[in-house]
Amino acid sequence: MPSFTGSPTGPSPTRTRGRWLMSHPGPKLEPLDLSDEEREVLRGWIRKRKQSQDLVLRARIILLCDRTGLGGVPVSQCQVARDLGVNLATVRKWRRRFTERRLRGLTDAPRPGRPRAVTRDQVITVITESIDSDGGRPSTRAVAARAGVSQSTASRVIRAVIPVSGENAPY
Template sequence: MTRPGPKLVPLELTVVERAELERWVRRRKGAQDLAVRARVILACDAVADDGFPVSVTAVAEQAGVSVDTASKWRRRFLADRLAGLSDEPRPGRPRSVTDEQVADLIARTLESRPAGATHWSTRSMAAKTGLSQSTVSRVWRAFGLQPHRSETFKLSTDRSSPGKVHDVVGLYLDPPERALVLCVDEKSQIQALNRSQPVLPMMPGVPERVTHDYVRAGTTTLFAALDIASGRVIGSLHRRHRAVEFRKFLIKLDKQVPAHLDVHLICDNYATHKTEAIRRWLVAHPRFHLHFTPTGSSWLNLVERWFAELTSKRIRRGVHRSVQALEKDIRAWSSAWNEEPRPFVWTKTADEILDAVASYCRRINDSGH
């Protein structure tokens, strides 16, 4: 009895082809679709009991694919051998934007500005380059370009900046024994603001709304000392922020810190911290040691991070009809913080900070450093 159906052309795999197909099947991290195609071809190379090549139906059952799939890859292999098992280019519209156009777009974005504006938009750049707005947007996203954004920075011009960075960061990462490290600063000119009309409360689908204008009721100043170990804060409110008030705050710290501990204060370079009266007080209290951050480097003082928490969670959206009401809220928020204090953990070393600044200065052309 003769075999039904058309006679199949034998594959006749070479030793090299068989070894490569078996490697594709064993490869764990390879594409699984390529492994399936390899199994199909290996199954097609077998010979049935009647001496003819194994049928496509039997190959499909053995490889776990459809008959059409098995037939397709058998034909592709016969035509192009191993190269025929790779995916062909998918149909679709050919690429319309060249590499030169992309390079020109990036160069314009980085090196030029539009006439009459400070930065490019997708529309203005599309009009300038002749590309579509969506193409400009895709290229900017691919290369991480955001012309609409701008961030602020300030490099310290303090010649002793490296030494001060090492001094302050050293206190953060390796504080001295039998001593308390306190980050000290003033948050001055905190305004008691009362909205000109009542606040409209939040409702489902509608956020809280306040009037854009306000009535000023006065200002106050918060002196604060953040314990870097525990996160607790010692605060004092005054209507002014002169050396007189700073001296009163130092006296308060002297009373609240246990007498057997040295006190290391991290401060900025504000003039009230360096007056003759403050120097005399420090001489009379030798357990107090002042460590100054570099000029223009308030970010190095951890108490600024606590001030940011106070501002965002209590002051910015608060409504206060008087300075007394504002000070009451600040005291209440500080007391709640000290009930469950959370220290801010410093992680970067002084060398890492200075290396990052040096790297930035090398990247910009007109830093002057």
């Protein structure tokens, strides 16, 4: 492993596995100053079983970036990248987004595509219309007509909200 002596004006670089490593740290990092609430939210994301693994990785990155080393200096981004086995650019990206927008910066942006065809108000109308005050249930066609949606959409909404059990279930 070749090593070069540095000049009095700069550090001495060392070549390791095809990369040049400098003997001094990178730019000084500002602490993230996570609040207790933010820390709990990030830990909750990590603990959730059905959470997006991308979001879990981002939470791990931020929690590791919040650690401090000797002298109260934040842990280097290179160390966080090594600990998690990710690229340094990934750690920089999510640390920067977190400092700019806090927890909102870690979530995915809305994806392009077709917007929802059924509005929230229509879903609420389907649910309220499907429950009679008499205790009976109107047909899905009648509910769909009053809500302004198709019969299959009304049926899908009702099945998602109202539990159906047994052979004689109305839907």
